[in-house]
Amino acid sequence: MSGLALTDFSVARGPCDVLQGLSLQLGAGECVGLLGPNGAGKTTLMRAALGLMAHRGRSSLSSLPLAERAKTVAWLPQAREIAWPVTVETLIALGRLPHLGAGTRPGAEDQAAIDSAIARMGLEAFRTRIATQLSGGEQARVLIARALAQDTPMLMVDEPAAGLDPAHQITLMDVLATEARAGRMVLASMHDLGLAARYCTRVVVLSRGGIAADGPPAQVLTPDLLARVFQIRAHIADGPDGPILQPVGVV
Amino acid sequence: MTRALLPLLGVTVAVLFAASLMIGPAGLAPVQALSALIRGDALAETLVMREIRLPRAILAVLVGAALGLAGAALQGYLRNPLAEPGLIGVSGSAALGAVLALQSGFAALHVLALPGAALLGAVLAVLVILALAGPRGGSITLILAGIAVSALAGALTSLVLNLSPNPFAASEIVFWMMGSLQDRSMTHVWLAVPFIALGAMVLLAQGRKFDALTLGEDAAASMGVHLGRLRLALVLGVASMVGAATAVAGAIGFVGLVVPHILRPLVGAQPSRLLPASALGGAVLVLMADIAVRVILPTRDLKLGVLTAIVGAPLFLHLIYKTRAQGL
Numbered sequence: 202m203s204g205l206a207l208t209d210f211s212v213a214r215g216p217c218d219v220l221q222g223l224s225l226q227l228g229a230g231e232c233v234g235l236l237g238p239n240g241a242g243k244t245t246l247m248r249a250a251l252g253l254m255a256h257r258g259r260s261s262l263s264s265l266p267l268a269e270r271a272k273t274v275a276w277l278p279q280a281r282e283i284a285w286p287v288t289v290e291t292l293i294a295l296g297r298l299p300h301l302g303a304g305t306r307p308g309a310e311d312q313a314a315i316d317s318a319i320a321r322m323g324l325e326a327f328r329t330r331i332a333t334q335l336s337g338g339e340q341a342r343v344l345i346a347r348a349l350a351q352d353t354p355m356l357m358v359d360e361p362a363a364g365l366d367p368a369h370q371i372t373l374m375d376v377l378a379t380e381a382r383a384g385r386m387v388l389a390s391m392h393d394l395g396l397a398a399r400y401c402t403r404v405v406v407l408s409r410g411g412i413a414a415d416g417p418p419a420q421v422l423t424p425d426l427l428a429r430v431f432q433i434r435a436h437i438a439d440g441p442d443g444p445i446l447q448p449v450g451v452v
Numbered sequence: 453m454t455r456a457l458l459p460l461l462g463v464t465v466a467v468l469f470a471a472s473l474m475i476g477p478a479g480l481a482p483v484q485a486l487s488a489l490i491r492g493d494a495l496a497e498t499l500v501m502r503e504i505r506l507p508r509a510i511l512a513v514l515v516g517a518a519l520g521l522a523g524a525a526l527q528g529y530l531r532n533p534l535a536e537p538g539l540i541g542v543s544g545s546a547a548l549g550a551v552l553a554l555q556s557g558f559a560a561l562h563v564l565a566l567p568g569a570a571l572l573g574a575v576l577a578v579l580v581i582l583a584l585a586g587p588r589g590g591s592i593t594l595i596l597a598g599i600a601v602s603a604l605a606g607a608l609t610s611l612v613l614n615l616s617p618n619p620f621a622a623s624e625i626v627f628w629m630m631g632s633l634q635d636r637s638m639t640h641v642w643l644a645v646p647f648i649a650l651g652a653m654v655l656l657a658q659g660r661k662f663d664a665l666t667l668g669e670d671a672a673a674s675m676g677v678h679l680g681r682l683r684l685a686l687v688l689g690v691a692s693m694v695g696a697a698t699a700v701a702g703a704i705g706f707v708g709l710v711v712p713h714i715l716r717p718l719v720g721a722q723p724s725r726l727l728p729a730s731a732l733g734g735a736v737l738v739l740m741a742d743i744a745v746r747v748i749l750p751t752r753d754l755k756l757g758v759l760t761a762i763v764g765a766p767l768f769l770h771l772i773y774k775t776r777a778q779g780l
Contacts, residue, residue, distance in 0.1 A: 214473055257463040259498065271674065274674070277669050284665065284667075287721045287722055292666065295663060295664060295675070347671075351675070
């Protein structure tokens with residue numbers, strides 16, 4: 202039970218289907234980049250797979266009871282909401298809520314997960330700061346740490362790199378790739394094809410309500426696909442630090 | 453500070469409760485008053501203490517706790533510091549029920565007729581709100597349904613006053629709507645206790661779900677919060693507490709808005725910790741206000757709701773002024 206299985210999966214928004222009859226199997230240890238132009242249905246796919254919106258067909262996650270699902274998958278929505286001026290540590294500790302029994306206080310195991318999440322996102326200096334007073338990028342990192350603190354076999358994150366500076370984008374992708382190597386399943390929607398090419402073990406490209414391509418980035422992100430799905434030309438090369446993919450023009 | 457907050461508020465409630473028992477127009481000495489209450493040896497004094505001051509002090513605690521807790525819960529659910537207990541239309545509808553009872557003369561039939569009619573109004577409001585903002589509705593639907601119900605209840609209340617052929621009933625209605633704890637009996641206490649206790653249990657049990665909502669509805673749902681069930685618990689809990697509070701005391705404004713706002717920085721802004729603190733804080737505020745109306749103008753029957761609004765509104769302005777720079 203550490204993978205995502207979608208079978209004949211469709212999601213309707215209004216009268217038309219945003220996603221139509223797609224099937225997808227993601228397993229433990231994979232760091233999957235969910236790619237596609239705006240409106241391709243990346244967020245819809247993840248929210249519906251989690252059971253946060255109505256869908257037809259089967260999802261291995263949405264069929265779980267709520268409490269069990271919360272211990273199986275952590276979800277980072279695209280909207281970065283922090284409603285109250287709580288401290289960074291308090292906010293990250295919210296990730297432990299699914300693990301707390303009724304009336305029990307967070308224990309040593311919870312504190313260890315919180316500390317580890319804070320360390321991995323490099324937030325030690327922010328621990329006692331008020332989360333709402335941080336910059337947008339810092340808030341994004343705090344919210345990612347909250348999802349990490351949930352310590353689930355699966356991690357689904359919606360555009361986690363948006364708004365981060367280059368150093369923190371790279372750190373974030375390193376963290377996600379490390380999570381996958383440790384045996385978790387990571388599914389991240391993203392727009393930065395270069396980061397996807399370098400860090401993901403597999404990319405799934407959505408287009409027009411279906412899966413346009415699925416496989417290792419080197420095989421999927423071809424000039425032909427980039428032109429067809431994204432309407433771009435890109436410079437693709439193999440550098441000393443791994444693959445390089447830099448969009449250079451619009452088709 | 454944050455750790456000592458609940459005990460501190462608890463002690464303040466106890467002190468103010470005792471003060472509320474000792475202050476009144478009967479002019480009893482404090483020792484004499486307490487001994488009359490406990491030993492029941494002096495007839496007139498015991499009557500004053502047990503039938504007038506004790507229910508008044510208990511109701512101040514109950515009503516204050518109900519308004520404070522309901523306000524904190526609504527603010528936590530809606531993630532909005534401007535939410536107040538009247539928002540979902542329950543207090544307006546309870547007032548309408550009471551107004552109809554006063555106008556029709558039904559209120560004069562039995563001591564429970566007026567609060568009973570008010571509770572019935574609150575229950576009807578809840579049914580309408582649940583029908584409108586049913587299992588699939590979001591928090592916005594809940595606010596809109598509440599505003600619509602409040603507006604309708606307010607309009608019908610105005611209509612009753614407008615068409616009232618009896619100026620005596622009209623002035624009685626206006627005074628009732630200002631909110632007061634004067635001349636309430638233990639019967640009122642027994643009517644309010646079960647509803648307020650039930651509502652408090654329901655709302656206090658949702659603390660962690662309100663905490664999870666700090667991250668937004670989507671993230672909270674993914675962490676195992678059943679949003680539909682939470683909304684149902686919120687509406688029933690708030691309606692039960694606020695409906696009962698309005699039924700026995702009339703409309704008392706600003707407590708549910710100001711108390712969570714004052715206490716939020718003292719609990720580190722955590723919604724779950726704000727719930728019990730606001731219940732105690734509301735009791736403190738209403739006890740203080742109810743003592744003040746007896747001390748400031750003992751002969752003029754100053755209404756509790758008028759005082760809480762007169763004190764609450766400038767206090768709220770001051771808080772907004774002070775905290776606007778800190779982003780809440």
